[in-house]
Amino acid sequence: MQTPAPFEYERATSVEGAIAALERLGSDARIIAGGHSLLPMMKLRLASPEYLIDINDLAELAYIREQDGEIRIGAMTRHVDLLKSELLARRFPLFRDAETVIADPVVRNRGTIGGSLCQADAAEDLSAVCSAAKAQVVIRGAEGERVVGMEDFHVGPFMTAVGAGEILTEVRLRMRRGAGSGHEKVERRAGDWAIAAASAALWVDGGTIDDVGIALSAVGVTTIHLTRAEELLRGKPPSDELFAQAGVIASEDCSPSADGRGPIDYKRHLAGVLTQRALRRSAARALSEEA
Amino acid sequence: MAVVENLPSPSTERPIGFGRLKRKEDARFIRGKGTYLDDIELPGMVHGAVLRSPYAHARIVSIDTSAALAHPNVAAVVTAKDLETLGLAWMPTISYDTQAVLAGDKVRFQGQEVAFVIATDEYSANDALALIDVEYDPLPAVVNARKALDADAPLIRDDKSGQADNLASPTWEAGDERATERAFAEADHVVSRDMIYPRCHPAPLETCGIIADFNPETGQLDIYNGNQAPHAHRTVYAHVAGLAEHMIRIRCQDIGGGFGNKVPVYPGYVCAIAGSIVAGVPVKWVENRSENLMSTGFARDYIMRGEMCSKDGKITGLRVDAIADHGAFDSTAQPTKFPAGFFHIVCGSYDLQASHVKVKAVYSNKAPGGVAYRCSFRVTEAVYLVERMVDALALEMKADPIDLRMRSFIAAEQFPYETTTGWTYDSGEYAKTMDVAKKIAGYDDLRREQAEKRARGELMGIGVSFFTEGVGAGPRKHMDILGLAMNDGADLRVHPSGKAVVSISAQTQGQGHETTFAQIVAEELGIPPEDVEVRHGDTDKSPYGLGTYGSRSTPVSGGAVAVVSRKVRDKARMIAATMLETRPEDLAWEKGRWYVKGDPEKGAMIEDIAARAYSGEPMPADFEGGLDAQVIYDPPNLTYPYGAYIAVVDIDPDTGHVKVRRFIAVDDCGVRINPMVVDGQIHGGLAEGVGIALMELISFDEEGNCLNSSFMDYLIPTALECPDFELGETVTPCPHHPLGAKGVGESPTVGSPPAIVNAVIDALYEPHGVEHIDMPCTPARVWAAMQGRPEPPQ
């Protein structure tokens, strides 16, 4: 058995309680949600927090609902519920695309959207999904709540805008007309992390691209927002040629490193291929939505 | 037993003897009621943990254990110095090399054992590892076996006197060099390929571990340890630890997979035994996943060059030059007289004019091993090479790969067949088996489909492999391991009620021995399999023998069980003659019953004979009573199972991702005792073959750091990578095995990788000119090959 270093454990009974515990215990404390990123790191002794604050009892953070023109997803919503949600599948199908290829059922039954975003691992799929979907996240601390756009959420490798004594409570997705989205991933084996993955969302209005979000997983030290490609696409009618150009930009603007999943040139190539595919899939869905 | 109770009640559909029968052992496995090593708790037990080297090659300057010893829960910290005083610092490997139990002078691979901590619990033992201070002086590492013999390569085994370079064993040869040269000189077509069978790992889901329990009062050493050869292990411990063999008892509980990984004795075992002898309490040590992948027996790691030639449309010659990378210590598993295992079965299923094989072995700064991962001693490497070469030759000849094989096969009437490297193949009807596979696949339709897809720019490949294995080691006159003949015993007792216990020396790790061996007794004695209990895994309660690996259980132990059953049957005949007041030679046998020839109504059932055997009734003259027998079985030859495999793959032209869409496996393993168990073995082995072909790899960076030390980085396949396997069979009985059976456990792992790689090449050659790609065929590596840059794995 792989054994973690010694730690203390506390089970939070309310969001306020969890925040208070974080404040009390300081930087040696970590929130544990699904534990499917944190526990492996602890067992490999890559992480040795002194205190774990378990938020799995906070049922008030597990929901997917429509409110004020938005879909709101509680931080403790598990992968499996994102996968099954018909609301998400209808409005933001890239979630289901991604969830069918994230890990395996065992991991999906426990892992959460909050944990996925807060882990801020560039290889992780949901960060790209939320970036492409232009999500906003709600961060709560003792002082109250703030809302942060995904573009400002990841501040570095494994670093987020969530500060000391704060927790992420909710992810918000604004519902707009003419939306279509898709997530494309290549993995070495089912359940493996991506060699590369691309998320895209398009909002088409009157035959032209009104807004677009594109993000890449696993091809840089953080999730990559393809802003240059987004600018290229905005205001133009969707077309395969345009998407091919976006693919070229994706290959240029990512910064992968070589590892057991593949060399740099291959990952750049994949970034291009998958960006194109995700855009094509998004466009097909947006146009059928618009029609 | 509870297990039997839970099975459906015996009915006519259940075979008495051979036939499809659900496995007896599954009732406990599927309920999670198996007992594995880590489930065992003994009173007063303490726990061990191993400190491992972070370097692949470094001199050990000093080891300071004081801080670890100060940990409140730590009882002892053992280093090489302590073991030296016990004479246990080094141990023999199964290949007559020596291996450090704990490194004293140098570490020679990353993950090598440096110290052993004993503490009250597993967590404390692992915490204390961080408190041991080892000062290392790093040395350059040998990672690439091709460079191991360079003049400037650092010397790894400076512990061995007279060792001046990194040669692990001198060049070993088989076949006829001159005759092979002639065959090549006369050939119409010649091809050559360089290929690697990369290092991979058996990765059983249950890692290795041990509980050693030495009783200072009695001098008895009890060992609990899931291993594949308990009797051989006991003999090794007797030699290594200087303990009396009869005072050692090894018990193997349920084993969560072995695949060759649980054949060797590992340093952690010796440390736990030494710890228990010194401390006088039971010591448990169970390695974690990373330790298993980094330090225990790897498989393959053969660097090969093959050349093959043809004349008049037939394969005529084969030349092979291989380097075996053994890692830091030579602990390859193979019979002593075969330093390259059975690699010279590389002449394959073909009637060659000549062949010649050369293998040399080198040391490198990698973990030791070279175990036969579901492979009868390098047969996997051999089959891969020859089947890749046949396809390369077919490309060169512009021949269909099945046609070329058909033209070159050893013909049915040539058996027994003496190969150009000295094997005597027992039986086979190769063309028939190939035909069955072709039919199931719908080969001609597949070729049509491929042509249509190719025209549309899609990548589809069809790959064939036809393998012949030599399994069931082996005949005493040819084969031993550490001087122990590769024979197996069986001990059968039929009790007064007619229920039987058969004890065997083979050791299941999931192969279904409890069912298969009961069925052999059932077939021979005509009693239901549920009335036969199979005992194994306890050296005090089973006869001597060499265990389960190399597909040897059915060929050797199965032979033993058949022979012992027949001995009991003969004994029963004597008793029946007395019961029926006639002479033994006047009796005839039908399943379960001796009866009087000419008066079939008059007979005695085995149950009645058993009752009589233990009764006070009159017995035959000179008869001791009881109904039992004991044998040691020395197989006259290996068995030679074979099969025809066809893989169909689709490759994403943009990403290089390979999907195995179909896999057809037609195996001929002779007589099938339990066809359901055989199917299960084939399914499992094909899945492993898919894994090896597409994803499994143990690789190292230039400093010798192992890059695949967890299941995040060492990928094993899931159901999603495996197609719905399409199985077929032909049955060509083994002429020398008592049941006509041949081994099958390894056939699918041996035969499937070349079929898949051949399919990948078949998809890529026409459109992209790819002539070879080394495994694993990951998306990145396939894409690189499509770009004209196929690279060997690191």
Ligand SMILES: Cc1cc2nc3c(=O)[nH]c(=O)nc-3n(C[C@H](O)[C@H](O)[C@H](O)COP(=O)(O)OP(=O)(O)OC[C@H]3O[C@@H](n4cnc5c(N)ncnc54)[C@H](O)[C@@H]3O)c2cc1C
């Ligand atoms: C075998 C395996 C395969 C996987 N494959 C994939 C894959 O293919 N794609 C993929 O995207 N992911 C994959 N994952 C990761 C999986 O999705 C994790 O569940 C997820 O990344 C983390 O979610 P969690 O709830 O388990 O977080 P945890 O492990 O509990 O926490 C992760 C980090 O986030 C912090 N945290 C958690 N919740 C909050 C919160 N509400 N507020 C503030 N901080 C918080 C924790 O303190 C910790 O630092 C895989 C995991 C495993 C074990």
